[in-house]
Amino acid sequence: MNSLLIRNVRTGEGTDCPLDVLVEDDRIVRIAPAIDAKDVSKVEDGAGMLLLPGLVEGHTHLDKTHWGMPWYRNAVAPRLIDRIENERHWRATSGHDAGAQSLALARAFLAAGTTRLRTHVDIDTDAGLRHLHGVLATREMLRGQMELQIVAFPQSGVLKRPGTDALLADALRAGADLLGGLDPCAIEGDAVAAVDLLFGLAEQYGCGLDIHLHERSTMGAYSLDLILQRTAALTMHGKVAISHGFCLGDLAERERDALLARMAELDVALVTTAPASIAVPSVAACRAAGVTVVGGNDGIRDTWTPYGTPDMLERAMLIGLRNDFRRDVDLEIALDCVTHSAARGCGFAGYGLSPGHRADLVLVDAQTPAEAVVARPVRKLVVAAGRIVARGGHLI
Numbered sequence: 001m002n003s004l005l006i007r008n009v010r011t012g013e014g015t016d017c018p019l020d021v022l023v024e025d026d027r028i029v030r031i032a033p034a035i036d037a038k039d040v041s042k043v044e045d046g047a048g049m050l051l052l053p054g055l056v057e058g059h060t061h062l063d064k065t066h067w068g069m070p071w072y073r074n075a076v077a078p079r080l081i082d083r084i085e086n087e088r089h090w091r092a093t094s095g096h097d098a099g100a101q102s103l104a105l106a107r108a109f110l111a112a113g114t115t116r117l118r119t120h121v122d123i124d125t126d127a128g129l130r131h132l133h134g135v136l137a138t139r140e141m142l143r144g145q146m147e148l149q150i151v152a153f154p155q156s157g158v159l160k161r162p163g164t165d166a167l168l169a170d171a172l173r174a175g176a177d178l179l180g181g182l183d184p185c186a187i188e189g190d191a192v193a194a195v196d197l198l199f200g201l202a203e204q205y206g207c208g209l210d211i212h213l214h215e216r217s218t219m220g221a222y223s224l225d226l227i228l229q230r231t232a233a234l235t236m237h238g239k240v241a242i243s244h245g246f247c248l249g250d251l252a253e254r255e256r257d258a259l260l261a262r263m264a265e266l267d268v269a270l271v272t273t274a275p276a277s278i279a280v281p282s283v284a285a286c287r288a289a290g291v292t293v294v295g296g297n298d299g300i301r302d303t304w305t306p307y308g309t310p311d312m313l314e315r316a317m318l319i320g321l322r323n324d325f326r327r328d329v330d331l332e333i334a335l336d337c338v339t340h341s342a343a344r345g346c347g348f349a350g351y352g353l354s355p356g357h358r359a360d361l362v363l364v365d366a367q368t369p370a371e372a373v374v375a376r377p378v379r380k381l382v383v384a385a386g387r388i389v390a391r392g393g394h395l396i
Helices: 080-094 098-111 130-141 164-174 191-205 217-233 253-266 283-289 312-322 328-336 340-346 369-375
Strands: 003-009 019-024 027-032 042-045 050-053 055-060 114-122 147-153 178-182 208-213 240-244 269-272 293-295 361-364 379-384 387-391
Touching (some): 003 050, 003 361, 003 379, 050 369, 055 293, 055 312, 055 340, 098 114, 114 130, 114 340, 130 164, 147 164, 164 191, 178 191, 191 208, 191 217, 217 240, 217 253, 253 283, 269 340, 283 328, 293 340, 312 328, 312 369, 328 340, 328 369
Parallel strands (some): 003 042, 114 147, 147 178, 178 208, 208 240, 240 269
Antiparallel strands (some): 003 019, 019 027, 050 361, 361 379, 379 387
């Protein structure tokens, strides 16, 4: 049995007294002061630093990234459809390798303390399952270090590209965990047909759904209402997530709160990237209604955006900044969006700093969780499934 003892750490959970954490194989077995180190394989000195659970990325696109590649000169027109078509053309003509690039970015996430990750992977009639196979290889390469969920995502839509529905089914059979969707009105053009098709596939394959909803105001509210109706009809409580949900940021409070109440009742999670350029759902309002809020980066350094880094403490900081979180207690909410709440919303089991849970641990030089969010210190130590995988921000 492999064992690891990390001495003299603080968890920021109700007490500031130093604790030790004992790990055996891939599980936390004990958290207490002054644990006996007899028969422990390896001992690490935590030096009084803050111990966090492994960070969670709830929405990214590993298959699209240019991480580590030469700079991509972005001259794309501003509409959503322009970005979709530009990306599809570039990927088809550039030889972009989703396997190599997804692995590079996933490893960078791991070095920065992310041990659970949900990624959307493009499925369309041009590329077929090529991008999926690359990300499946990355998942296999990182097995035992990072728990990686894959969403089969029809970035170019389903209804207007015949054959995409069959490819999505193929993707689920090939190993994708969830089914994605995109703007039932604005992209698909027939919201009822699009929602029926997606929920029909999800019911057939027994999988969850994570649907991109960029639509604004009443259009977005109409699509969200359809999604919630289908969720209730098929009793898919806890199996549906809405990514972005921008309509929830610009609806009148009464209409917004009615939708949030239904989301909470159906356990539909809200995934936010907290972009600065558009109205976004209020994290405080979502949580007050009982909606689970998950944080994510969206794309990182791709044809859509030059921005982003694989650092979930930075994303927590951006969520806090976008929501005007200033008090320490509010910054802890931002951190929760990339830790416990994110794990719950994505369905990652065995998560957290408790005996019996998977030993995913991140050690940072910060006094409090709020300081960790704002300062984003280098990850001194990252433990994934009980094994040390990174020191000082670098994989070992």
